[in-house]
Amino acid sequence: MxxxxxxxxxxxxxxxxxxxxxxxxxxxxxxxxxxxxxxxxxxxxxxxxxxxxxxxxxxxxxxxxxxxxxxxxxxxxxxxxxxxxxxxxxxxxxxLLPNIPHESVPIGESEDDNIEIKRVGDPRIFSFEPAPHEAIAVSRQLIDFDSAAKIAGSRFSVYKGSGAKLERALINLMLDIHTQDHGYTEFIPPVVINSASLQGTGQLPKFEGDLFKLEGTDYWLSPTAEVQLTNLARDTIIDEDNLPIRMTAQTACFRKEAGSYGKDISGIIRQHQFNKIELVQLCHPDQSMAQLHELLGHAERVLQVLKLPYRVIQLCTGDIGFSSGITFDIEVWFPSQNTYREISSCSNFFDFQARRSMIRYRDKLSSKVNYLHTINGSGLAVGRTLAAILENYQRDDGSVDVPEALIPYMKSELL
RNA sequence: GGAGAGAUGGCUGAGUGGCCGAAAGCGGCGGUUUGCUAAACCGUUGUACGGAUGCAAAUCCGUACCGGGGGUUCGAAUCCCCCUCUCUCCGCCA
Structure with a gap:
């Protein structure tokens, strides 16, 4: 708003x-x-x-x-x-009015006009043709797509054995980093949520078509834990001294992906259900831009720990989301596709969501209440991280090295 | 699923038709006292929307708000109906 x-x-x-x-x-x-x-x-x-x-x-x-x-x-x-x-x-x-882009956002028509900010880590030079992650996942019996299609449908996956363990290891690694090193409080919220929450963060009323709704109820499956974490503070007034508030959660996220027919049909890049670690901060208005860059660093840190090459891009005015005032995407390197793919999206919503959700802070000096700023980002999308690991760490015999940081969690060095 | 109790300001909690935007306490803010802190004492302190004045900080005027929606009434926090949520007991259950 x-x-x-x-x-x-x-x-x-x-x-x-x-x-x-x-x-x-x-x-x-x-x-x-x-x-x-x-x-x-x-x-x-x-x-x-x-x-x-x-x-x-x-x-x-x-x-x-x-x-x-x-x-x-x-x-x-x-x-x-x-x-x-x-x-x-x-x-x-x-x-129905979207957020106003921040003055620093580059003006552009589409994703083609996004601006690359930086690249970190050099893509590995392969002595063989790198296989796509889905081929590796199937041959190593990490993910069973056929069973997923049987019990649910397309764009679902069944993780199995070391695949399931790798997903769990990534979740633990990421949550440990954010809670221990970055000061976030961990939450386990419902993934079934009501429409007031979705209106608060901006998914409703405009993007109903992207969401799964539970028939005959006011319940929806959450498309991102951004909704739950931000709405924890809905209709509250927070003391200025308590800002910023940092929250994180790993949740399953559900998206219809309507209109994405033919896009990313193989593999686990685009699924109806996926795990994601979300980072949300409630900030003082004067601090939100600085906090956004810090939050971006928190997400990057996961890729650095995993030694995965990535780049950061700034979305142009034509590509930022409805509620966002400024967005930076992190894209991780996928050798089989010879390209970077989105793995995190970090945004400052300024007071847009706070107005919709009535999230305010009390100014210490004047004791007046005012809307605070919300920022959030993925830290990271777990399935896509897993896919990136399979591709970047694959060996010519079809096996996959476990990234060093995950060995304590996996208790093995090879997949 | 059955029975009952409840929802009031930042928080706790009074208030059963007009004197209630709402007692009291806590918290917050300002002050007095004090070498400093604490305590004590005095004062002050809701939000949203609309309008006016002002560069602005802000000030003034109006309206609304006691979980949400509807009704009765000249007049509703208070009476009636519906809904949501919370709590207690019983049943069921991971």
Missing amino acids: LDPKIIRDQSDWVRQQLTHRHYPVQYLDAYLNADVVWRDRLQDVDALKNERNRLTPKSKPTPEQQASLKQLSDTIKSKQDELSVLEESVKKAAL
């Missing part, structure tokens, strides 16, 4: 910023028009209510007073009904 005052007072600027992210501007105009009408009527109704409050006596009124007040009340009631409809439409329109 954007600050209504900014939309009104600087509508031309807002219009331009939203154009940069290909936002259909007629939605903004719809909002502005609804807002004007609503405020106009609001003043009328408030004036009538004021009259009623002034005229209503403190004790039992005369019959004549009662009669005229009754008439006034009835008038208010019907005008209030009209006003409520208008207010509802303003709120609905406001929920």
Whole structure:
């Protein structure tokens, strides 16, 4: 949710910023028009209510007073009904407005205009043709795609034996890094969540089609623990002294991946269910940009520990997500595809989610409340990390070296 | 699944039709006292939305808000209905 005052007072600027992210501007105009009408009527109704409050006596009124007040009340009631409809439409329109990109975000049309910030680690030179991760996973009996298709469907996977253990080892390694070295508190939240939570972080109402819904209920399967962790703070006021609040969770994430037909159909890059370690921070507004870069470093650290080559890119205005004000993606090297693939996305939402979710902090000096900033990132997507390990650590005999950092968790050196 | 109790401000907790935006306490903020800290004492302290003034910090005006929604009434935290959630007991169960 954007600050209504900014939309009104600087509508031309807002219009331009939203154009940069290909936002259909007629939605903004719809909002502005609804807002004007609503405020106009609001003043009328408030004036009538004021009259009623002034005229209503403190004790039992005369019959004549009662009669005229009754008439006034009835008038208010019907005008209030009209006003409520208008207010509802303003709120609905406001929920469809995306975040305004931060001024430092490069203007661009699509992912082709994203900017590479840096590359870390040199891709290994192979003396043989590197196999794709799914071939390795199948031949080493780490993942059983056929069984997954049988018990669920396509875009699911069954991890087995060392494959399941590797997934678990990665989860433990990542959570240990973030809780022990980076100061995050670990959570295990529900993966079944309600629509208020999804509206709070911005998945609803606009992206209903990307989500699994439990039939006949208000329950959904969470697409990311960002939703659960951020909503832990919904409708709360946090003392400034307690900021930043750092939360992490490993959860299964569920996405319909509608509209991605033909994309990444083999392997575990794009699944309906996948594990992800999420990092969420609640920040003081003055600190959020610095914290975002720190959080990005927390995610990078996992790849450094695993000695996987990666790069960091900054998303352009045409590619950042609906709720995000600025996003950096981390992409890990996939030798079989000769390319980097997304493994983490780190964003600053500024006060966008905090406004939707009513997450505020109390300023120490003024003791006023104000919206805080939310930032989050993956740290990391577990399945994609596992896939990257299979590819980057494969040997010419088809086996896979266990990365040094995982040996204590795996208690073996070879897959 | 059955029976009962409850939901009030940052927190605890009074309040059964008008004197209630709401007692009291805690916490917060300001002050007095003090070498400093603590204690004590005094004062102050809700949020959202709209409007006005101001460069702004802010100030003033209005409206609403006692879990959510609807109803009764001239007037609702208070009475009625529906929903959600929490707690207790019973049943069932990983």
